[in-house]
Amino acid sequence: MDRLKDKVAVVTGGAVGIGLATARLFAEEGATVVVADLDKPEQEVDAPGLEYAELDVTDEDAWSRVVAEVVARHGRLDVLVNNAGVIDYAAIDAVTPEDWARVIGVDQTGVFLGMRAALGPMLAQGSGSIINLSSAWGVVGSEGVAAYQAAKGGVRGLTRNGAVTYACRGVRVNTVIPGWVTTPLTDAQPAEKNAEVIALTPLGYGAEPRDIAWGCVYLASDESRYVTGSELVIDGGLLAQ
Amino acid sequence: MDNLTGRVALVTGAAQGIGYAVATRLAEAGARVVATDVRDQSDLGEHIATRSHDVTSAARWAEVVGEAVAEHGRLDILVNNAGVSGYDQLHELPLAEWERIVAINQTGVLLGMQTALGPMRKQRSGAIVNISSICGATSVRGVAAYHSSKHAVLTMTKNAAVTYAREGIRANAVLPGWIRTPLTLGQTDDLNEAFLDATPMGAGGEPQDVAEAVCFLVSDRARFITGVDLPVDGGYLAR
Ligand SMILES: NC(=O)c1ccc[n+]([C@@H]2O[C@H](COP(=O)([O-])OP(=O)(O)OC[C@H]3O[C@@H](n4cnc5c(N)ncnc54)[C@H](O)[C@@H]3O)[C@@H](O)[C@H]2O)c1
Numbered sequence: 001m002d003r004l005k006d007k008v009a010v011v012t013g014g015a016v017g018i019g020l021a022t023a024r025l026f027a028e029e030g031a032t033v034v035v036a037d038l039d040k041p042e043q044e045v046d047a048p049g050l051e052y053a054e055l056d057v058t059d060e061d062a063w064s065r066v067v068a069e070v071v072a073r074h075g076r077l078d079v080l081v082n083n084a085g086v087i088d089y090a091a092i093d094a095v096t097p098e099d100w101a102r103v104i105g106v107d108q109t110g111v112f113l114g115m116r117a118a119l120g121p122m123l124a125q126g127s128g129s130i131i132n133l134s135s136a137w138g139v140v141g142s143e144g145v146a147a148y149q150a151a152k153g154g155v156r157g158l159t160r161n162g163a164v165t166y167a168c169r170g171v172r173v174n175t176v177i178p179g180w181v182t183t184p185l186t187d188a189q190p191a192e193k194n195a196e197v198i199a200l201t202p203l204g205y206g207a208e209p210r211d212i213a214w215g216c217v218y219l220a221s222d223e224s225r226y227v228t229g230s231e232l233v234i235d236g237g238l239l240a241q
Numbered sequence: 242m243d244n245l246t247g248r249v250a251l252v253t254g255a256a257q258g259i260g261y262a263v264a265t266r267l268a269e270a271g272a273r274v275v276a277t278d279v280r281d282q283s284d285l286g287e288h289i290a291t292r293s294h295d296v297t298s299a300a301r302w303a304e305v306v307g308e309a310v311a312e313h314g315r316l317d318i319l320v321n322n323a324g325v326s327g328y329d330q331l332h333e334l335p336l337a338e339w340e341r342i343v344a345i346n347q348t349g350v351l352l353g354m355q356t357a358l359g360p361m362r363k364q365r366s367g368a369i370v371n372i373s374s375i376c377g378a379t380s381v382r383g384v385a386a387y388h389s390s391k392h393a394v395l396t397m398t399k400n401a402a403v404t405y406a407r408e409g410i411r412a413n414a415v416l417p418g419w420i421r422t423p424l425t426l427g428q429t430d431d432l433n434e435a436f437l438d439a440t441p442m443g444a445g446g447e448p449q450d451v452a453e454a455v456c457f458l459v460s461d462r463a464r465f466i467t468g469v470d471l472p473v474d475g476g477y478l479a480r
């Protein structure tokens with residue numbers, strides 16, 4: 001259990017859901033993990049290797065502060081998982097400018113700001129792995145969810161751009177594309193919407209957050225040192241149809 | 242990462258290159274590996290069973306899989322890796338050469354999946370990984386039959402994934418970029434340079450890099466992953 005031994009990682013939106021599962025597995029695999037979320041969670045998971053930082057991913061200055069603190073405390077930053085995300089279900093004709101700005105701000109601009117902040121220490125070290133969470137809804141159309149689809153599509157383009165631009169400087173950038181996963185986000189969705197997506201999933205069930213987290217472990221570890229610009233789809237076959 | 246303990250795996254084209262690394266990696270992770278090739282495989286070490294096997298022969302597929310199941314009672318993992326390249330451009334590609342490449346790279350994968358699905362469907366579990374190529378998702382000059390066969394491997398993989406998902410069987414494809422093996426070392430310097438120049442990392446990969454991806458995809462840690470294409474290509478396809 002030392003696939004990430006000696007690595008220092010930041011996981012955004014790590015208080016619950018996919019981010020929490022990823023932070024836990026990273027720590028189990030030997031990494032030091034800084035869980036960065038809006039608020040410190042009510043119940044801090046008391047596992048060795050887990051630390052907490054307050055971060056709004058839309059806040060440029062907060063990113064500088066968090067990354068500087070991580071580097072000051074641990075001397076390096078090896079892995080960034082841009083996982084924090086929000087969703088809005090309105091269609092293009094109905095989405096309000098405020099909701100549009102909020103979703104693009106967190107899901108897309110937040111990823112850009114995170115990459116930019118982490119690239120400082122990663123380029124200086126000459127190594128790093130950045131993992132951005134997109135979604136099956138960043139690939140195929142779904143009714144409504146206009147701002148989310150735009151942002152998640154944008155993340156895929158930004159990932160490829162980062163991968164190609166920094167490949168020769170030791171930094172890898174990959175996208176993870178989950179299908180339906182049991183988390184507070186999907187718990188809050190209408191039951192019919194959830195049932196519809198699971199019915200469309202060839203494996204016939206939804207993922208647990210750990211299923212996504214194992215993909216992040218692979219992409220964070222040196223096992224994937226020749227993998228960059230890829231899109232790791234973890235969706236029970238949804239997009240293969 | 243001994244997470245394949247008790248699993249039975251069959252890897253084709255395992256005498257050298259990527260197949261050799263995959264067979265060795267799966268065995269290291271605890272799987273009982275049957276390695277097959279048309280070539281001598283005595284380098285593979287005594288803890289890996291070896292079989293002489295031409296992947297274009299349906300009869301030999303039946304024997305090799307039948308023996309594995311007779312001995313171990315099951316077949317959990319199939320890695321269709323055996324493959325050949327061919328560099329002719331379309332206008333000068335002889336029919337016989339087209340048929341040879343398609344038979345190994347494409348029909349060989351079909352026969353492998355068909356045969357392995359027997360025990361896998363009975364068990365209601367199984368993980369298949371087919372080795373395609375960056376040439377399965379994009380185009381370079383020439384290499385016409387190879388392109389076509391490697392594209393076909395991707396669509397066949399997705400078809401199998403969607404068809405057998407409800408029976409607990411997963412199928413995924415790995416797309417290597419330029420990997421240092423006897424295959425690429427036998428290519429012209431010009432061709433190798435062209436591939437590496439187009440690779441954002443500016444360097445080739447090692448067989449081990451592909452083996453790690455395969456080892457992840459066949460493990461239970463990837464139980465929700467099916468029907469995907471996973472490149473191991475130094476960023477080639479992102480460009
Ligand atoms: N659950 C799914 O089915 C699913 C499917 C595809 C993609 N995803 C993506 O995976 C990621 C995680 O999803 P989840 O289901 O675990 O979500 P979740 O809603 O359960 O958790 C998201 C976390 O992000 C945090 N967050 C939100 N805004 C933030 C901000 N501005 N700054 C910092 N943190 C912020 C929240 O506080 C929360 O802890 C998201 O990017 C989501 O879009 C989820």
Ligand SMILES: NC(=O)c1ccc[n+]([C@@H]2O[C@H](COP(=O)([O-])OP(=O)(O)OC[C@H]3O[C@@H](n4cnc5c(N)ncnc54)[C@H](O)[C@@H]3O)[C@@H](O)[C@H]2O)c1
Nearest residue numbers: 254256258259279295296323324374417419420422423424
């Ligand atoms: N090396 C690369 O850069 C690269 C890139 C993309 C894809 N690939 C694919 O990866 C796979 C392995 O490639 P490699 O580079 O290790 O090649 P390789 O030529 O070094 O090894 C291929 C092995 O397959 C065996 N083989 C050939 N025909 C066979 C048959 N009919 N039946 C059984 N075995 C047979 C060969 O004897 C050999 O041992 C191939 O499918 C290849 O197309 C390789």
